[in-house]
Amino acid sequence: MAEVLVCTPKSLPKDKWIEAAERAVRVNPANHPRMEKLVRAMPDIKLDRLRIAVVTAKYWGAEGVKLTVGFLDNPPRDLRKRILLHMNAWAKTANVQFVESKSSPQVRIARIDQGEEAGYWSYVGTDILSIPKREPTLNLQGFTMQTPESEFHRVVRHETGHTLGFPHEHMRRELVNKIDRQKAIDYFGATQGWSPEEVEQQVLTPIEESSIRGTAHADPRSIMCYQIPGTLTKNGKPIVGGRDIDKKDYKFVGAIYPRPNKTSNAGKRNASQRSRSRSGK
Numbered sequence: 338m339a340e341v342l343v344c345t346p347k348s349l350p351k352d353k354w355i356e357a358a359e360r361a362v363r364v365n366p367a368n369h370p371r372m373e374k375l376v377r378a379m380p381d382i383k384l385d386r387l388r389i390a391v392v393t394a395k396y397w398g399a400e401g402v403k404l405t406v407g408f409l410d411n412p413p414r415d416l417r418k419r420i421l422l423h424m425n426a427w428a429k430t431a432n433v434q435f436v437e438s439k440s441s442p443q444v445r446i447a448r449i450d451q452g453e454e455a456g457y458w459s460y461v462g463t464d465i466l467s468i469p470k471r472e473p474t475l476n477l478q479g480f481t482m483q484t485p486e487s488e489f490h491r492v493v494r495h496e497t498g499h500t501l502g503f504p505h506e507h508m509r510r511e512l513v514n515k516i517d518r519q520k521a522i523d524y525f526g527a528t529q530g531w532s533p534e535e536v537e538q539q540v541l542t543p544i545e546e547s548s549i550r551g552t553a554h555a556d557p558r559s560i561m562c563y564q565i566p567g568t569l570t571k572n573g574k575p576i577v578g579g580r581d582i583d584k585k586d587y588k589f590v591g592a593i594y595p596r597p598n599k600t601s602n603a604g605k606r607n608a609s610q611r612s613r614s615r616s617g618k
């Protein structure tokens with residue numbers, strides 16, 4: 338049986354972290370971490386700019402997401418359409434739109450299947466703005482029209498979640514316990530440049546204990562659950578996360594990027610309530 342490929346988190350090189358975090362806060366001020374909360378959670382840690390950059394969120398603006406999408410290796414039209422369709426699955430409850438474009442697309446999809454760039458990955462949210470224009474921001478190793486529909490649900494929607502700014506959800510303790518700690522520290526150190534402490538925070542802290550992050554909505558069936566390759570688990574089997582956008586994911590994305598008709602209706606309602614109460618006076 339071929340091994341199930343899982344998502345490899347993709348973060349920017351360390352020397353871009355501060356600049357990218359500052360940009361994220363410009364795009365959406367709510368990305369800035371809540372400092373009191375941080376200080377309470379980590380009283381002994383010096384909160385320098387790098388530390389703050391690490392915990393800065395990468396969501397797009399609350400007015401919604403409209404991103405152009407391009408393909409770097411010229412896939413056939415039916416495949417491009419199918420990928421776009423699954424990316425736009427997030428639009429069911431949210432103000433999110435992905436549109437194909439050939440002129441300097443913001444999301445750049447590749448299907449690299451060899452070397453360090455192989456696998457399934459995407460940079461997170463506004464981080465894609467820090468990637469050089471000719472380089473991919475999202476990789477779907479080996480995707481073709483023959484790829485099973487279930488993989489489009491599991492992989493394309495997950496990677497698109499990253500592009501929308503969602504990080505990985507922490508795993509439940511029973512899953513974290515399946516990971517070989519030392520292998521994880523070596524692997525994420527080599528592939529992401531994470532310190533052992535960062536691997537502890539990002540991968541080895543179960544969801545039950547990771548509430549300090551504040552952004553995650555504890556949902557073990559989320560499409561954004563952490564995925565771990567079989568090389569890092571004690572039993573050699575990969576940990577495969579959620580297989581599709583679930584109800585809580587849909588609710589969460591709708592809260593982060595509310596549909597405009599919803600807000601404008603609410604706005605109208607409020608306005609008419611206001612005018613009613615004014616006229617009632």
Ligand SMILES: [Zn+2]
Nearest residue numbers: 344345346505
């Ligand atoms: Zn992922």
